[in-house]
Amino acid sequence: MATLYQNIINEFGTPLYLYNGDKTIQQFQKIQNAFPDVKLKIKYAMKALNNINILKLLRSQGAGIDAVSIQEVYLALRAGYKPHEIIFTPNSIGFEELTEAIDQGVQINIDNLTLLEKFGAKYQHNYPCCIRINPHIMAGGNTNISVGHIDSKFGVSIHQIRHVERIVKNYGIHVNGLHMHTGSDILDADIFLLGAEIIFQAARSFDKLNFIDFGSGFKVAYKDGDVETDIDKVGSIISRAFKEFCENYGRELELWFEPGKFIVSASGELLVKSNVVKQTTSTVFVGVDSGQNHLLRPMMYNAYHEIENITNLKGDKKLYTIVGNICETDTFGYDRFLNEVREGDILSIKNAGAYGFSMSNQYNSRPRPAEVLVLNGKYHLIRRRENMEDLTRNEIELSSDCLSAL
Numbered sequence: 001m002a003t004l005y006q007n008i009i010n011e012f013g014t015p016l017y018l019y020n021g022d023k024t025i026q027q028f029q030k031i032q033n034a035f036p037d038v039k040l041k042i043k044y045a046m047k048a049l050n051n052i053n054i055l056k057l058l059r060s061q062g063a064g065i066d067a068v069s070i071q072e073v074y075l076a077l078r079a080g081y082k083p084h085e086i087i088f089t090p091n092s093i094g095f096e097e098l099t100e101a102i103d104q105g106v107q108i109n110i111d112n113l114t115l116l117e118k119f120g121a122k123y124q125h126n127y128p129c130c131i132r133i134n135p136h137i138m139a140g141g142n143t144n145i146s147v148g149h150i151d152s153k154f155g156v157s158i159h160q161i162r163h164v165e166r167i168v169k170n171y172g173i174h175v176n177g178l179h180m181h182t183g184s185d186i187l188d189a190d191i192f193l194l195g196a197e198i199i200f201q202a203a204r205s206f207d208k209l210n211f212i213d214f215g216s217g218f219k220v221a222y223k224d225g226d227v228e229t230d231i232d233k234v235g236s237i238i239s240r241a242f243k244e245f246c247e248n249y250g251r252e253l254e255l256w257f258e259p260g261k262f263i264v265s266a267s268g269e270l271l272v273k274s275n276v277v278k279q280t281t282s283t284v285f286v287g288v289d290s291g292q293n294h295l296l297r298p299m300m301y302n303a304y305h306e307i308e309n310i311t312n313l314k315g316d317k318k319l320y321t322i323v324g325n326i327c328e329t330d331t332f333g334y335d336r337f338l339n340e341v342r343e344g345d346i347l348s349i350k351n352a353g354a355y356g357f358s359m360s361n362q363y364n365s366r367p368r369p370a371e372v373l374v375l376n377g378k379y380h381l382i383r384r385r386e387n388m389e390d391l392t393r394n395e396i397e398l399s400s401d402c403l404s405a406l
């Protein structure tokens with residue numbers, strides 16, 4: 001095992017999230033460099049990974065933030081982002097949450113007509129807003145992550161633009177941006193263009209736009225031979241179409257994207273220890289000291305994560321099913337060829353940077369892992385491992401009198 005891994009594991013144990021900050025920066029810069037001659041703004045979708053150090057690292061590269069809850073807004077402000085650098089794109093929120101975001105001065109993004117009317121009635125032209133449009137296109141890796149189609153709960157239907165216009169006119173609302181996000185794991189550059197053309201059409205109804213936000217959906221590679229979205233191709237197609245649109249619109253607008261996965265997925269891995277190698281009648285299970293409570297994606301989305309035995313790189317390849325310790329079917333990977341796994345070996349589960357720690361929980365009363373960031377060859381603990389105290393922190397224990405009265 002490489003010395004860096006060895007030192008990190010000796011010091012902090014497993015399970016552990018390990019992030020490569022340099023790789024994160026590289027991915028961010030790939031996007032930054034892919035859109036020639038347009039005013040590009042990248043709003044990092046912090047739901048993917050929200051550790052304050054990752055937020056600060058990306059801020060140092062010029063990122064803004066895509067926040068989906070008022071709590072994410074506060075975390076982004078705490079990490080040093082200016083309110084105008086944050087776009088707040090919630091769904092199913094009450095009006096109070098929207099006004100709280102407005103009080104913080106962030107760019108708001110409204111995704112339904114009821115909220116738009118309430119907003120108009122209270123703020124009229126005094127605070128700008130963006131509107132999330134649902135373009136009704138099917139895009140993305142699977143139905144859980146396709147969010148721009150006709151059955152999706154997100155956004156205002158493109159067919160309701162006339163209704164939006166009425167509300168905007170009646171209340172004098174200042175619409176300064178349009179937004180769409182059609183899904184994650186989109187490989188085909190033309191899908192981005194399809195969505196863009198629909199948004200350009202809608203944009204004609206609003207004459208005070210400053211930006212169009214094209215959401216995200218950039219795919220990453222999960223295994224050998226897999227490919228990520230050709231970001232340069234998307235960049236050149238969208239930039240060209242955007243410039244043409246701006247010429248017709250009569251003004252140069254900003255072009256926004258809000259990627260999460262593309263920036264942090266591949267830079268993260270979850271390091272786990274093999275506790276048990278268990279031969280059954282049909283398979284050989286490797287049972288590890290982590291589970292779906294720490295990395296939900298395989299069980300929730302059927303997501304594929306490459307797995308490597310980093311402590312026996314020269315061992316013979318054998319077939320294993322890698323499972324977690326949660327009391328449910330809790331499988332990280334079926335039928336994987338790994339270098340022979342022995343008890344105590346360390347496995348690296350790849351592509352765990354996005355929607356890994358941020359979706360983790362304490363199910364089965366198991367604490368969340370530590371997080372470690374490697375930058376310039378040096379490692380730093382950026383979140384300590386949870387302990388028993390963290391499991392009961394918010395619990396309120398009733399007195400025995402009270403309980404016996406039940």
Ligand SMILES: Cc1ncc(COP(=O)(O)O)c(C=O)c1O
Pocket residue numbers: 045048066089181183184185215216217218258259260261262354
């Ligand atoms: C509105 C919005 N923007 C951006 C993202 C980030 O998507 P990805 O992580 O695929 O880049 C998401 C993901 O759920 C989203 O819902």
